Amino acid sequence: MEQDVKCPVCLSLDEYRCVSTPFLHDALLFNCEVCGKFALSRTVIDDYLDLRMPGMTPMRRAALSHKIRQFTDNDERPSLWTTDSLSDFCEGDNVLPTPSQQVVNIIRYIGERIEESGKTLGKLPPSFHAAVGSPNRSFCMNLVIEIEGRRLITCTSMQALSGPPLVQQVGLTLSGWDIYEQEKSGKISTKTGFMALRFGEAILDALLKDHIKPAV
Numbered sequence: 001m002e003q004d005v006k007c008p009v010c011l012s013l014d015e016y017r018c019v020s021t022p023f024l025h026d027a028l029l030f031n032c033e034v035c036g037k038f039a040l041s042r043t044v045i046d047d048y049l050d051l052r053m054p055g056m057t058p059m060r061r062a063a064l065s066h067k068i069r070q071f072t073d074n075d076e077r078p079s080l081w082t083t084d085s086l087s088d089f090c091e092g093d094n095v096l097p098t099p100s101q102q103v104v105n106i107i108r109y110i111g112e113r114i115e116e117s118g119k120t121l122g123k124l125p126p127s128f129h130a131a132v133g134s135p136n137r138s139f140c141m142n143l144v145i146e147i148e149g150r151r152l153i154t155c156t157s158m159q160a161l162s163g164p165p166l167v168q169q170v171g172l173t174l175s176g177w178d179i180y181e182q183e184k185s186g187k188i189s190t191k192t193g194f195m196a197l198r199f200g201e202a203i204l205d206a207l208l209k210d211h212i213k214p215a216v
């Protein structure tokens with residue numbers, strides 16, 4: 001039987017829906033509007049994802065949500081997370097994309113959908129920040145608003161009284177399409193992420209100012 005639950009991964013912080021159903025003999029299958037489809041063994045739910053578990057920081061939860069969203073969007077079967085696979089994930093090099101890489105992901109996300117429909121995106125779905133790899137929805141929407149200010153995208157935005165800003169009618173400008181095409185053709189260096197990690201804001205600024213340069 002399907003049950004409305006709080007998502008054990010993203011904790012349903014923005015109040016999006018998550019349902020669970022029994023899966024195999026000792027697991028639960030989840031379908032979260034943010035994270036996507038995944039299964040957890042009961043030990044994982046009890047011992048590992050519990051709020052009291054110090055290892056599951058908000059950033060680690062966001063990285064896991066991003067990973068599950070990538071699996072779901074690639075139409076893969078729901079991933080089953082056991083205590084072992086989850087501790088491997090936590091001990092491995094599973095960090096979120098850097099803000100500059102998130103910007104590229106935002107542009108790719110928007111570009112791909114406009115290429116399909118020929119229309120701007122009326123709304124950004126609940127899963128948007130998980131697909132982009134942002135720590136949370138507010139962070140992601142603020143990046144969207146920032147790159148609108150830098151004329152990479154077009155959108156209308158409104159600060160909400162509480163919660164993340166509301167962003168609608170999202171499209172790309174010519175500069176945005178430029179980045180989209182460079183990213184598609186593989187000209188954007190994956191090293192960008194590492195550079196941004198080391199130099200932070202300065203690199204993000206340079207990246208946005210010059211758009212993104214091909215890898216040397």
Ligand SMILES: [Zn+2]
Pocket residue numbers: 007008009010011012018032033034035036065
């Ligand atoms: Zn979730």
